[in-house]
Amino acid sequence: MDNETLEKFFANGILVDAAIEGVELNNVDNMINTLKAKGIFILNTSVMHDVFSNKIVDDSRRIDIIKNYDGRTSPSKPADWTVYFNSRFNRLRDMLVAKENGGLMSLSQVKGMPSGTSVKFIAMISKISISPIKKFMVLDIEDNTTSYRALSSTVKDGVLDDQVVIIKGKKSKDAVFIDDIILPDVQVKENLETDIPDSYAVFLSDVHVGSKLFAKEPLERFIKWINSETDEYANIAKSVDFLFIVGDMIDGIGVYPDQEKELEINDLKKQYEELYNILDKIPKNIKIIISQGNHDATHIAEPQPRLDPSFAGPLYKLDNAIFLSNPYQINLVVNDHKTNVLGYHGFSIPYYANTISKYNKMNPEDIEAIMRIHLKSRHLAPTHGSTQVIPLQEDFLIIGETPDIYVTGHIHKVLLGKYKETILINASCWQYQTSYQKKYGLEPEVAKVPVVNLKTKEGLILDFLGEKVQVYKKAIKV
Numbered sequence: 001m002d003n004e005t006l007e008k009f010f011a012n013g014i015l016v017d018a019a020i021e022g023v024e025l026n027n028v029d030n031m032i033n034t035l036k037a038k039g040i041f042i043l044n045t046s047v048m049h050d051v052f053s054n055k056i057v058d059d060s061r062r063i064d065i066i067k068n069y070d071g072r073t074s075p076s077k078p079a080d081w082t083v084y085f086n087s088r089f090n091r092l093r094d095m096l097v098a099k100e101n102g103g104l105m106s107l108s109q110v111k112g113m114p115s116g117t118s119v120k121f122i123a124m125i126s127k128i129s130i131s132p133i134k135k136f137m138v139l140d141i142e143d144n145t146t147s148y149r150a151l152s153s154t155v156k157d158g159v160l161d162d163q164v165v166i167i168k169g170k171k172s173k174d175a176v177f178i179d180d181i182i183l184p185d186v187q188v189k190e191n192l193e194t195d196i197p198d199s200y201a202v203f204l205s206d207v208h209v210g211s212k213l214f215a216k217e218p219l220e221r222f223i224k225w226i227n228s229e230t231d232e233y234a235n236i237a238k239s240v241d242f243l244f245i246v247g248d249m250i251d252g253i254g255v256y257p258d259q260e261k262e263l264e265i266n267d268l269k270k271q272y273e274e275l276y277n278i279l280d281k282i283p284k285n286i287k288i289i290i291s292q293g294n295h296d297a298t299h300i301a302e303p304q305p306r307l308d309p310s311f312a313g314p315l316y317k318l319d320n321a322i323f324l325s326n327p328y329q330i331n332l333v334v335n336d337h338k339t340n341v342l343g344y345h346g347f348s349i350p351y352y353a354n355t356i357s358k359y360n361k362m363n364p365e366d367i368e369a370i371m372r373i374h375l376k377s378r379h380l381a382p383t384h385g386s387t388q389v390i391p392l393q394e395d396f397l398i399i400g401e402t403p404d405i406y407v408t409g410h411i412h413k414v415l416l417g418k419y420k421e422t423i424l425i426n427a428s429c430w431q432y433q434t435s436y437q438k439k440y441g442l443e444p445e446v447a448k449v450p451v452v453n454l455k456t457k458e459g460l461i462l463d464f465l466g467e468k469v470q471v472y473k474k475a476i477k478v
């Protein structure tokens with residue numbers, strides 16, 4: 001497909017999956033009309049198959065997009081914040097209503113109740129404070145009818161500003177005394193038996209190509225391994241179907257003070273070109289899922305749209321790559337078996353490490369705890385300000401479907417953990433310690449690759465730092 005055709009789809013609001021980009025199409029105008037008539041705005045292999053009865057590629061391994069921000073929505077306008085917060089409240093409220101067996105009141109109904117009545121309602125926590133005398137936890141709360149206060153004699157763990165929660169308690173004169181706070185939380189998914197062949201997903205992040213501290217040798221070792229040119233764990237290498245890169249593909253330019261002193265390649269386009277040279281060596285049967293980080297060529301505010309082809313042009317030559325926003329949600333499909341993956345670079349994570357003192361070392365266990373907070377809050381940045389956001393009509397950072405795998409990067413650590421039935425991954429990095437990290441005492445865990453077998457949902461971490469590929473000793477087996 002030439003650029004002109006690609007642009008035509010884009011101009012009509014249709015996103016073309018990378019797997020289709022290499023395909024020659026006839027009657028493009030007819031195709032666009034059909035897709036628009038059907039309300040379909042993504043052209044991928046399954047759409048080609050279902051809509052045009054044209055099985056163009058082997059789709060026994062494919063990626064179905066559930067959530068992807070394509071950047072067409074108008075940029076931030078101050079007036080949009082009310083719409084944005086209402087959408088956040090309404091969406092999370094619906095999730096909470098589905099959890100509870102009725103009996104929920106509005107906050108204005110609660111206010112009108114006589115003292116001593118048991119009450120149960122949904123509210124957004126607008127502010128948390130500790131009362132100076134009795135050391136009560138005081139929550140300023142609101143819903144779309146009014147605002148009020150709720151008190152707890154003990155400090156409730158995991159309760160944060162701007163979360164939407166169910167509060168159960170007793171009405172008193174000027175407030176509600178809290179018995180219990182219920183978060184939206186993810187569901188426990190039933191683990192369905194599957195008879196698919198072994199199929200591995202491997203997770204990379206924070207490659208930081210262009211940095212003088214880029215771990216080139218270990219990455220070359222990884223490329224050899226994934227080409228089955230290494231004896232160790234060759235059975236896994238041969239069964240890899242999906243490879244993720246969860247942002248910070250390049251080091252970028254001007255991201256932190258004095259960065260230029262640590263740059264090997266001082267040009268964004270050339271950094272992406274170098275990354276292309278590396279990714280081009282990955283076997284073409286492996287699907288590469290690429291999304292954005294704060295070092296990539298885009299704005300910081302989230303959601304970040306897919307990589308801009310005008311900067312990252314060469315990468316778009318990769319027929320086996322798909323380019324997604326940050327965050328995104330997809331299904332990895334092997335035969336008919338689906339694995340739901342939520343990908344997020346993780347820019348909000350340091351906020352929680354800085355504000356919840358027990359997580360301030362940002363060790364893998366701390367990252368795991370913060371990722372659990374995201375899942376329990378059903379939001380990737382539950383406290384407003386923990387990351388920069390674009391106030392869209394719908395809050396894009398809400399966690400809709402419960403994922404089977406939730407993967408982040410950004411922290412340059414490695415984690416393979418579990419919460420309920422969801423596998424939690426922080427996907428390491430390919431950059432040795434920078435002067436910036438040294439200043440803040442951050443020790444990266446370099447060149448570790450979490451791998452997960454989609455058939456069994458078991459995983460381990462492979463270490464490419466030393467000469468021999470080995471299992472990383474700190475691996476948490478899931």
Ligand SMILES: [Fe+2]
Pocket residue numbers: 206208248293295410411412429
């Ligand atoms: Fe990074």
Ligand SMILES: [Fe+2]
Pocket residue numbers: 248293294295345409410411
């Ligand atoms: Fe990052």
